[in-house]
Amino acid sequence: xxxxxxxxxxxxxxxxxxxxxxxxxxxxxxxxxxxxxxxxxxxxxxxxxxxxxxxxxxxxxxxxxxxxxxxxxxxxxxxxxxxxxxxxxxxxxxxxxxxxxxxxxxxxxxxxxxxxxxxxxxxxxxxxxxxxxxxxxxxxxxxxxxxxxxxxxxxxxxxxxxxxxxxxxxxxxxxxxxxxxxxxxxxxxxxxxxxxxxxxxxxxxxxxxxxxxxxxxxxxxxxxxxxxxxxxxxxx
Amino acid sequence: xxxxxxxxxxxxxxxxxxxxxxxxxxxxxxxxxxxxxxxxxxxxxxxxxxxxxxxxxxxxxxxxxxxxxxxxxxxxxxxxxxxxxxxxxxxxxxxxxxxxxxxxxxxxxxxxxxxxxxxxxxxxxxxxxxxxxxxxxxxxxxxxxxxxxxxxxxxxxxxxxxxxxxxxxxxxxxxxxxxxxxxxxxxxxxxxxxxxxxxxxxxxxxxxxxxxxxxxxxxxxxxxxxxxxxxxxxxxxxxxxxxxxxxxxxxxxxxxxxxxxxxxxxxxxxxxxxxxxxxxxxxxxxxxxxxx
Numbered sequence: 001x002x003x004x005x006x007x008x009x010x011x012x013x014x015x016x017x018x019x020x021x022x023x024x025x026x027x028x029x030x031x032x033x034x035x036x037x038x039x040x041x042x043x044x045x046x047x048x049x050x051x052x053x054x055x056x057x058x059x060x061x062x063x064x065x066x067x068x069x070x071x072x073x074x075x076x077x078x079x080x081x082x083x084x085x086x087x088x089x090x091x092x093x094x095x096x097x098x099x100x101x102x103x104x105x106x107x108x109x110x111x112x113x114x115x116x117x118x119x120x121x122x123x124x125x126x127x128x129x130x131x132x133x134x135x136x137x138x139x140x141x142x143x144x145x146x147x148x149x150x151x152x153x154x155x156x157x158x159x160x161x162x163x164x165x166x167x168x169x170x171x172x173x174x175x176x177x178x179x180x181x182x183x184x185x186x187x188x189x190x191x192x193x194x195x196x197x198x199x200x201x202x203x204x205x206x207x208x209x210x211x212x213x214x215x216x217x218x219x220x221x222x223x224x225x226x227x228x229x230x231x232x233x234x235x236x
Numbered sequence: 237x238x239x240x241x242x243x244x245x246x247x248x249x250x251x252x253x254x255x256x257x258x259x260x261x262x263x264x265x266x267x268x269x270x271x272x273x274x275x276x277x278x279x280x281x282x283x284x285x286x287x288x289x290x291x292x293x294x295x296x297x298x299x300x301x302x303x304x305x306x307x308x309x310x311x312x313x314x315x316x317x318x319x320x321x322x323x324x325x326x327x328x329x330x331x332x333x334x335x336x337x338x339x340x341x342x343x344x345x346x347x348x349x350x351x352x353x354x355x356x357x358x359x360x361x362x363x364x365x366x367x368x369x370x371x372x373x374x375x376x377x378x379x380x381x382x383x384x385x386x387x388x389x390x391x392x393x394x395x396x397x398x399x400x401x402x403x404x405x406x407x408x409x410x411x412x413x414x415x416x417x418x419x420x421x422x423x424x425x426x427x428x429x430x431x432x433x434x435x436x437x438x439x440x441x442x443x444x445x446x447x448x449x450x451x452x453x454x455x456x457x458x459x460x461x462x463x464x465x466x467x468x469x470x471x472x473x474x475x476x477x478x479x480x481x482x483x484x485x486x487x488x489x490x491x492x493x494x495x496x497x498x499x500x501x502x503x504x505x506x507x508x509x510x511x512x513x514x515x516x517x518x519x520x521x522x523x524x525x526x527x528x
Binding site: 084 | 417421
């Protein structure tokens with residue numbers, strides 16, 4: 001069953017059309033990668049899906065429910081979490097307070113505690129620094145916090161926007177290992193990445209975006225061997 | 237001894253400024269707008285107390301409570317009707333609207349209560365404190381004002397650790413990211429106006445108890461000075477509002493006592509100009525360094 005289904009989506013910034021009628025779907029349990037260069041519209045798609053931007057046309061369905069017009073703050077409790085580009089952790093709040101805000105829509109205290117323990121187990125560094133202001137963490141740690149914060153809502157699907165951006169190679173590997181773990185734990189993943197090689201390495205399927213259009217789609221492994229992809233995105 | 241007495245009066249006046257400044261600073265932090273009608277909410281709150289106590293003989297404490305309720309609702313209504321439709325509009329449009337709301341409230345009060353100053357009966361019934369053999373007298377109003385300010389600061393600090401408080405801090409840092417957590421930004425802004433306006437009612441009562449003349453323009457000057465205090469302390473910062481308010485009150489009273497009572501306001505605003513020249517973010521204002 002398709003968990004997230006996007007049909008003929010069009011998004012404008014003023015008069016400029018950023019997304020030119022794209023359709024794609026994410027099935028339960030999949031890891032889907034959206035790859036493409038800067039300005040291809042990857043972030044815009046994620047923002048539209050989670051309700052931060054309103055589309056001009058098209059339909060977004062989540063588990064069969066039309067969420068095209070659902071406000072952003074109501075989407076989290078439906079089971080969709082979004083790790084935004086640039087982390088966007090709450091810099092002046094502590095690591096612990098950031099994580100608690102991730103569980104903002106949940107009310108069962110014991111369940112929240114359980115998830116918190118699970119997040120701390122997956123990111124021991126966050127536990128060590130739980131009382132530190134999030135703004136004082138390194139870029140990689142902030143990325144972990146942003147992911148941990150999203151997991152605190154106990155999502156069915158997690159949308160990740162450029163999780164490897166600006167990180168050292170060691171952190172990049174760590175982040176991708178964590179994405180694999182999250183997926184293995186049963187959470188569906190929609191991943192937006194400029195690091196096409198890494199993204200295709202862990203994805204089941206991928207969509208290639210160019211200036212607001214999907215130009216190519218297929219199994220991640222097949223795309224990795226596609227000559228045009230190799231040339232344009234894999235630097236080979 | 238007289239210096240000490242001036243200092244205490246300054247802290248007391250500054251406490252009132254601080255309570256008003258909280259409303260400015262919280263609304264600025266969360267909605268990123270200057271609510272220039274805030275001072276006039278103070279005046280409306282004071283009129284509520286004046287009318288209920290003098291006309292119906294209501295218990296002063298009950299009247300204050302009623303005034304808090306009225307101002308809380310008024311603040312939320314102002315936000316809903318005047319500012320919410322402008323969300324996403326240019327900051328200048330919002331600012332001009334706020335000035336418009338300010339004049340609207342003043343003129344409504346003028347229409348309802350007339351321009352003649354009303355003499356406000358202090359709601360504080362506790363006796364003055366006689367210290368140092370009668371050389372240092374601290375009035376009941378002063379004691380109540382300072383204690384109220386301290387209590388408000390403690391309660392507000394505790395509130396910021398609660399779930400709605402954390403939501404407020406999240407919205408003030410990053411509206412979009414807060415929405416992704418499931419925080420309803422509109423409700424949070426409304427709550428901020430409610431708290432700020434409720435505090436304005438308390439400030440109004442304290443102010444009018446110490447300076448018992450009430451007109452439709454009573455709120456405007458303290459409102460502007462509290463705004464100065466908020467900027468002075470670092471707009472958006474709650475401890476900054478406290479610090480800015482108290483420093484401003486002390487400067488005002490001391491310059492009235494030792495320099496000139498005509499010049500005191502000029503000195504207060506002069507200090508603001510100097511602070512802004514030296515440290516544009518205010519004393520405790522944070523310069524946001526974004527890590528990319």
